[in-house]
Amino acid sequence: MRDLSTTGVRYLRVLDVSSHDLALLKSLLYILRGRLSDNWQLCEDLPADTIVYDSTRLGEDSPDARESQLVLQTSDRTRSGRKLFIQRPIHSRDLRKALNIISYYLSAPETPGLTASNLVGALNGAGHQAPDPDLSTRDSSTLGIISRIRARLHI
Amino acid sequence: MEHRGEIKIIFSGSMGAGKTTAITELSDIDVISTEAPTTDEANEIKETTTTAMDYGELDIGDDLVLRLYGTPGQERFRHMWEMLVPGALGLIILIDNSASDPLGEASMYLENFESMLESRVTVFGITKTDIADDPAITDYENLLAGHAGNHSVIKVDARNRQDVLRLMDVFLQRLEAQLV
Numbered sequence: 189m190r191d192l193s194t195t196g197v198r199y200l201r202v203l204d205v206s207s208h209d210l211a212l213l214k215s216l217l218y219i220l221r222g223r224l225s226d227n228w229q230l231c232e233d234l235p236a237d238t239i240v241y242d243s244t245r246l247g248e249d250s251p252d253a254r255e256s257q258l259v260l261q262t263s264d265r266t267r268s269g270r271k272l273f274i275q276r277p278i279h280s281r282d283l284r285k286a287l288n289i290i291s292y293y294l295s296a297p298e299t300p301g302l303t304a305s306n307l308v309g310a311l312n313g314a315g316h317q318a319p320d321p322d323l324s325t326r327d328s329s330t331l332g333i334i335s336r337i338r339a340r341l342h343i
Numbered sequence: 344m345e346h347r348g349e350i351k352i353i354f355s356g357s358m359g360a361g362k363t364t365a366i367t368e369l370s371d372i373d374v375i376s377t378e379a380p381t382t383d384e385a386n387e388i389k390e391t392t393t394t395a396m397d398y399g400e401l402d403i404g405d406d407l408v409l410r411l412y413g414t415p416g417q418e419r420f421r422h423m424w425e426m427l428v429p430g431a432l433g434l435i436i437l438i439d440n441s442a443s444d445p446l447g448e449a450s451m452y453l454e455n456f457e458s459m460l461e462s463r464v465t466v467f468g469i470t471k472t473d474i475a476d477d478p479a480i481t482d483y484e485n486l487l488a489g490h491a492g493n494h495s496v497i498k499v500d501a502r503n504r505q506d507v508l509r510l511m512d513v514f515l516q517r518l519e520a521q522l523v
Contacts (some may be wrong), residue, residue: 254484307364330432330518330522331519331522331523333350333403333407333432334515334518336403336404336407336523337401337403337409337511337515338512338515340401340402340403340404341369341401341508341511342508343508343511343512343515
C-alpha cells in the first residue's frame with residue numbers, strides 16, 4: 189500500500205456514491221484537475237484492460253466491486269501491462285471518508301504542493317491560499333481585489 | 344507548483360433562475376456543470392436532473408482567480424452551501440419572478456441560510472420580470488428590510504451581459520460599502 193501511494197495517483201473515478209456527493213466530488217475533481225499537474229485526469233470509464241483491487245484485500249482482483257465503490261486509479265501498470273486500480277469501500281453518504289482517502293493519495297510525493305490540508309481548502313471551495321476576507325474592518329487587500337475585479341469586467 | 348490567489352463568489356437560485364447563464368456571462372472558461380438526480384421527497388420522478396453545481400473562473404491577472412460557484416438553494420443542498428460559502432466574498436441569489444411563489448423563495452433563503460447570509464454581502468437578482476412583474480422590487484425590499492444583513496435587490500436579465508455586469512457592480516458596491 190505504501191509503495192503504491194508513493195507513485196502518486198493520476199486518475200480518479202467516482203462510482204455510485206450518493207448523487208449529492210457525486211456531484212460535489214465530480215466538481216471538485218474537475219477543479220483539482222485544473223490545479224494539479226497535467227498528469228492528472230478524471231477517469232470517465234474504466235478501460236477494459238484494467239483490473240480493480242480492493243485495497244483491503246490488496247492483490248485480489250475484485251471487478252464486481254467496481255460498481256459501487258470509489259476508485260482511485262494509478263497510472264501504474266502491473267507486470268502484465270494492465271492498468272492498476274486501487275479501491276476502497278465507500279459508504280454512499282460517507283463523504284468525509286472518501287475525501288480522506290483522496291487526500292491520502294493526493295498527498296503522495298509526486299503531487300507536490302497538494303497536501304491533505306490543501307485539499308480541505310479546496311473542498312471548502314476556496315483553495316489553500318484563498319483569503320477568508322474579514323469584512324468587519326477596512327481591508328485594503330479586499331478593496332484592492334474589488335478594484336481589480338472592476339477593472340477586469342470594465343465596470 | 345505555484346498557486347494563484349483565489350477568491351470566490353457564490354451564485355444560488357432555483358433551477359431555471361439563471362445561475363448557469365449568469366456564471367457563463369462572467370467566466371473565462373466553459374462553465375462546468377454537474378447534475379444530480381432530482382430526489383425531491385415530494386415526487387418520485389427521478390428521470391429529470393438538476394444542476395447540483397456550476398463552476399466558472401474569471402482570471403484577475405496572473406496571480407489571482409475569481410472562482411464562480413453556482414449551487415441550488417434547496418435545503419437538500421445545504422451541505423453544498425456549507426462547503427462553498429465559507430471564505431466567499433459574498434452571494435448572489437437569483438429569484439425567478441415567474442415562479443409560483445418568488446417572495447416565499449426569497450424568504451426561504453433568508454430563513455434557512457440566515458447564519459450564512461447575515462454576515463455576508465448578498466445581492467438578490469430578480470429574473471424573468473419580463474414574464475411576471477409581480478411581486479415588485481419594493482416587495483422584495485420590504486422583505487429584506489425585516490432581516491439582518493447587507494442585502495440588496497435588483498432586477499436582472501441573466502441572458503444579458505450588461506445586466507449581469509450591473510449585478511456584479513451592485514455586489515461590489517455593497518462589498519465596498521461594508522469595508523469603508
